[in-house]
Amino acid sequence: MDSPARFKDLCLDARDHQALADWWCRAMGYRRRVGPSGPRPASDPVPLVDPAGAGPALWVNRVIEDKVVKNRLHFDVDGDVEALLALGATLVRGRDEEIGWDVLADPEGNEFCVFAARRSAG
Numbered sequence: 330m331d332s333p334a335r336f337k338d339l340c341l342d343a344r345d346h347q348a349l350a351d352w353w354c355r356a357m358g359y360r361r362r363v364g365p366s367g368p369r370p371a372s373d374p375v376p377l378v379d380p381a382g383a384g385p386a387l388w389v390n391r392v393i394e395d396k397v398v399k400n401r402l403h404f405d406v407d408g409d410v411e412a413l414l415a416l417g418a419t420l421v422r423g424r425d426e427e428i429g430w431d432v433l434a435d436p437e438g439n440e441f442c443v444f445a446a447r448r449s450a451g
Contacts, residue, residue: 338386339404340374343437346391350375352436353387355416357406362386396438404441405430413443 343349353359354377361368362376369375377387410431414420421440422432431443 336385338376338388340388340390341439342390342392342396343439344392344395345437346375346389347371349435349437350377350389352417353377353389356408356413356418356435357384357387359384359387400440403439406441406443407446408443409446410443 341349341353350361354361357377358380359377360380362378363369372391374388374390377389379385410420410433413433417436418433420431421434422428424431429444432440433443434440
């Protein structure tokens with residue numbers, strides 16, 4: 330039997346959606362998706378895509394309120410914690426005897442978990 334739903338995109342709210350879209354592009358290597366009529370108006374949500382086509386699309390949506398509580402849903406990424414911190418992420422919780430990953434937050438406070446980057450077999 331077919332499922333009634335499947336993932337289409339991931340969405341992330343931000344007060345400064347343009348700046349946060351740029352940050353996630355630098356962090357993940359994503360690119361802004363440009364439509365056939367060119368760039369979208371600055372007030373519109375910003376669609377981001379993985380140029381390799383492997384990752385899901387990410388929409389960064391403008392909201393007027395600040396983030397005030399812990400995310401109920403978050404991203405897990407394979408990555409380099411030090412490089413992400415250098416880009417402007419903040420360390421929320423470092424890996425320790427309880428957890429084998431680091432919890433970071435993007436510049437607007439959205440939490441994400443960072444696992445050691447996977448190495449390709451070669």
